[in-house]
Amino acid sequence: AQKVTQAQTEISVVEKEDVTLDCVYETRDTTYYLFWYKQPPSGELVFLIRRNSFDEQNEISGRYSWNFQKSTSSFNFTITASQVVDSAVYFCALRSIQGAQKLVFGQGTRLTINP
Amino acid sequence: KAGVTQTPRYLIKTRGQQVTLSCSPISGHRSVSWYQQTPGQGLQFLFEYFSETQRNKGNFPGRFSGRQFSNSRSEMNVSTLELGDSALYLCASSLGPVEYEQYFGPGTRLTVT
Numbered sequence: 001a002q003k004v005t006q007a008q009t010e011i012s013v014v015e016k017e018d019v020t021l022d023c024v025y026e027t028r029d030t031t032y033y034l035f036w037y038k039q040p041p042s043g044e045l046v047f048l049i050r051r052n053s054f055d056e057q058n059e060i061s062g063r064y065s066w067n068f069q070k071s072t073s074s075f076n077f078t079i080t081a082s083q084v085v086d087s088a089v090y091f092c093a094l095r096s097i098q099g100a101q102k103l104v105f106g107q108g109t110r111l112t113i114n115p
Numbered sequence: 116k117a118g119v120t121q122t123p124r125y126l127i128k129t130r131g132q133q134v135t136l137s138c139s140p141i142s143g144h145r146s147v148s149w150y151q152q153t154p155g156q157g158l159q160f161l162f163e164y165f166s167e168t169q170r171n172k173g174n175f176p177g178r179f180s181g182r183q184f185s186n187s188r189s190e191m192n193v194s195t196l197e198l199g200d201s202a203l204y205l206c207a208s209s210l211g212p213v214e215y216e217q218y219f220g221p222g223t224r225l226t227v228t
Contacts, residue, residue: 033213033214035216035217042221043221043222044220044221044222045205045207045219046219047216047217047219050216052214091158095213095214097213097214101170101171101212101213102163102173103148103160103217104160105157105158107157108157
């Protein structure tokens with residue numbers, strides 16, 4: 001079975017602080033994809049990044065960076081110099097290429113950036 | 116390119132009624148998935164269609180059904196509505212299944228009274 005765990009239910013920080021959102025996944029498959037989505041108060045999920053299981057390179061996009069570590073089954077997301085507009089619920093998701101192939105989401109982390 | 120559109124955005128129904136939700140994917144996308152989002156259960160997968168064929172189905176009762184048309188537009192139907200069906204229903208489209216990222220619509224907020 002596949003599972004995604006986002007242990008941090010809520011995080012609150014002050015603007016300009018760095019913040020890391022944790023994501024731990026479980027799968028027996030060797031080929032899979034990991035995703036991060038952002039859900040702002042408006043409700044629409046916004047795609048942030050996709051990673052396949054064979055690519056463990058870290059990625060940086062502006063203030064966002066992702067750290068994928070297969071050895072610990074983690075795919076963590078860091079926001080540097082956070083801004084109020086980063087306030088949202090962030091979801092980590094997993095999809096295996098074998099088996100059921102469903103996109104499985106974690107429970108989400110509600111991030112609040114205070115001015 | 117226009118994003119994923121869902122209609123209606125809001126819906127209020129009574130227990131026992133049925134409802135049909137509609138989703139228009141991004142142009143060129145052939146895969147459409149549906150999700151139910153509730154505060155208690157989070158985001159749960161309903162079903163996925165690709166080229167008019169259902170590829171995957173989540174663990175929902177048979178009251179939940181869907182279909183995809185030749186233009187990739189999709190509909191989902193819930194019959195004999197229950198109070199517990201109140202949720203945000205999200206549609207997502209992608210170029211294809213599995214390895215492609217999904218792009219989500221704004222959702223349909225269904226309230227069952």
